[in-house]
Amino acid sequence: MKLSSLTEQFRSHIFAMVGVMAVCGLGASTIAWLHIQRQNDALDVKDAQIGALVDVNKSWVAHAAEQNRLRALEQTNVLLLEDKLALIQQQNTAAAAQLKEMEASNAEVKEYMSRRIPADLRRLLEKQ
Numbered sequence: 001m002k003l004s005s006l007t008e009q010f011r012s013h014i015f016a017m018v019g020v021m022a023v024c025g026l027g028a029s030t031i032a033w034l035h036i037q038r039q040n041d042a043l044d045v046k047d048a049q050i051g052a053l054v055d056v057n058k059s060w061v062a063h064a065a066e067q068n069r070l071r072a073l074e075q076t077n078v079l080l081l082e083d084k085l086a087l088i089q090q091q092n093t094a095a096a097a098q099l100k101e102m103e104a105s106n107a108e109v110k111e112y113m114s115r116r117i118p119a120d121l122r123r124l125l126e127k128q
Helices: 002-009 011-105 107-114 119-126
Strands: none
Touching (some): 002 011
């Protein structure tokens, strides 16, 4: 009984303290809930931004793959053109050698080549 007599004089203070604690707890819970909601909203925004960046990266990957494919085609075309150029040069050399041979062995060709012929035609015929 002694304890109840001690608490009796402070009973109103104890109830007030419990009330203040309840109000503080309710306020802290409300603030915590609002803070969590803000964090969830921020996470949703970040998630949307990350999704957009993933889409952009996918399109960059596709673009890079297309660029690599085009570079490979370009390299193939360069090699084919180099082969074609070598073949044309070989044919040109063979034609020039054949012309020299014809000029040396055929009097009619030698006589034609000794005449004045257009400079462009002469360069074409004598090209090596």
